[in-house]
Amino acid sequence: MPSAGLGVWKIDPSEVGAVVSTAIELGYRHLDCACDYGNEEGVGDGIQDAIGTGVCSRDELWVTSKLWNTYHAPEHVRPALQKSLADLGLEYLDLYLMHFPISLMYVPIESRYPPGWIFDPDAEHPRMEFAPVPIHETWQAMEELVTEGLVKNIGVCNFSTGLIRDLLSSARIRPSVLQVELHPYLTQEKLLRYCQQEEIAVTGFSPLGALSYVPIGMAEKKESVLEEDAVIKIAERLDKTPAQVVLRWGVQRGTSIVTKTSSKERLKENLNIFDFELTEEEMQAISELNQNRRFNDPGEFGPAAFDTFCPIYD
Structure with missing residues (x-):
């Protein structure tokens, strides 16, 4: 799995094809997609454009998608994957992830797609509706996708060490x-150490922190890590941007990262992080900025956005 990838969350469906095609042309080979992003058809257009023009072959790409919360029942897992494959125009995925450890009531693909978080948007009080599907049953259905050759690897998103430990059992x-x-x-740090111990690769989303969440009201501009003195000083020493320094910190600690942008210049900038290294002292200085600040937390955004308290982190 390439250590730097393009995440397509929040990229407009009408723009994402061109963004993906440009990204591949610039050297991106890792694409992070999901049913819930609502733009996989456009991503597929970009992939097919790149392959059709000879920029890359299918086997040079690492394409990830994710199983949405409404498709956790075993009988719904394969149809959900097939919908993503059809939209992406692919015969297989390199990686299929369980998007959240949250099982919601099933919404048929033909009724609403992507289904989102709310079961019935037309209800008097629209909210999330949970379905009692054990994680191990969903996982067994995902394992069958590997056996059938429809996906090469399977994994999870937004899991704690406790949930991973239970899944491994x-x-x-x-x-x-x-x-x-x-x-x-x-x-x-503890989650990364545990995954290293269990030989589970780790991908970081929102590697620049608040920047992804300011436009949607889930963070404030003043929370940007790019404004930290420690980051700015390192950037000045290296003649790099603060964003490049933070992204380099991410890959240098052994994780892969997925960044989102529609700008060609930002695409170039976000990929140009492999011609320099941070010192041990600089890595430590950036790590010491930790505040345990989580921007993407269903326990926080659930009540406001979906009238439902849905914590998954203690």
């Missing part, structure tokens, strides 16, 4: 990857 195929929020304000 019954899994026939161990999770290859854990994807979680990771940035200098949320370093998750």
Whole structure:
């Protein structure tokens, strides 16, 4: 799995094809997608454009997608994957992740897609509706996708060490990857150490922290790690941008990162992080910025956005 990838969360469906095509042309080979992002058809257009023009071959790409919360029942896992494959125009995925350890009531694909968080948007009081599906049952259905050759690897998102430990106790195929929020304000040292011990690769989403969340009201500009003196000083020493320094910190600690942008210049900048290294002291200085600040927390945004308290982190 390439250590730097393009995440397509919040990229407009009408723009994402061109963004993906440009990213691949610039050298990106890792694409992080999801049913819930609502733009996989556009991503597929970008992939097919890049392959069709000879920029890359399918086997040079690492394409990830994610199983949404409404498809956790075993009988819904395969149809959900097939929908993503059809939208992406692919015969297989390199990685399929369980998006959240949250099982919601099933919404048929033909009724609403992507289904989102709310079961019935037309209800008098729209809210999330939970379904009692054990994680191990969902996982067993995902294992069958590997057996059938529809996905090469399976993994999880937004899991704690406790949930991973429980999953490992019954899994026939161990999770290859854990994807979680990771940035200098949320370093998750124990979780990373545990995954290294269990040989589970870790991908960090929102590697620049607050920047992804300011436009949607889930963070404030003043919470940007790029304004930290420690980051700015390192950037000045290296003649790099603060963003490049923070992204380098992410890959240098052994994780992969997925960044989101629609700008060609930002695409270049975010990929240009492999011609320099941070010293041990600089790595430590950035890690010491940790505040255990989580921007993407269903326990926080659930009540306000979906009238439902849905904590998954203690």
